[in-house]
Amino acid sequence: MLRFAANLGFLYQDAPFLDRFQSAARDGFAAVECLFPYDVPAAELRARADEAGVKVVLINAPPGDWSAGERGLASLAGRDDEFRDSIERGLDYACHVGSPRLHVLAGVLPAGASRDAAIARYEAALCWAAEQGARAGVTLMIEPINPYDMPGYLLQRQEEAHAIVERIGSAHLRVQMDLYHCARVEGDVVAQVRRWLPTGRVAHCQIAGVPGRHEPDEGSLDWRSVLGAIDEISAATGWEGWIGCEYRPRRGDVACGTSDGLVWMRGLTSKD
């Protein structure tokens, strides 16, 4: 059975952030993802999640200076100390809110910089971070992201993410397979799901329609076949990750826009 999590950075934009936990619960979500929750003390966020009866299943580590265009520190030259601080802060926050997963953004490759050198730095950083994740009991996630939404982002393809996870060989480093980014870069998402989900290296998925990043039922993503493939693989292999609803509701500017748009999900969910 498929399990969906509400991404509170994308859904329920009509409500203040801390009220979105209740909104998600009212719509039947048993779990949520929070992008960058660090402005809220972890105890307060935990209390809101507990009150609403939802689990936090994914947060992101601090990504550097987002407003200056930074999208993670892991591969950036000369930023090791800040990277390590961001992982310590992210793991501490994840532990306090009970999130078993922490997404670590790779960073944007500066114009003219060597990609090979950036990948080498990225792997060394992830190796260190995965050891900290193992100590904390939190799984670190790496996510290939498409270059239209995030120009220059270092990690764009599933194959490369899996090769990195395999080389590092830690049970606490896994791939976050965002089906929207995958569709935009790699095309046939059903084939990609069938190829990568059974490897055991994917610990979390996310979904959105393509190319608008609205509800999955808008656009070219064959979402029924994709979800059917995930369901089938879950039954066959015991894969039990969450599928994060990381999209901009079509009617996001209108009260109840998120809830109305969830019609695509009805009948597909499990709360376990």
Ligand SMILES: O=C(O)C(=O)[C@@H](O)CO
């Ligand atoms: O952009 C995405 O896709 C994500 O999953 C974010 O966590 C990265 O900012």
Ligand SMILES: [Mg+2]
């Ligand atoms: Mg994503």
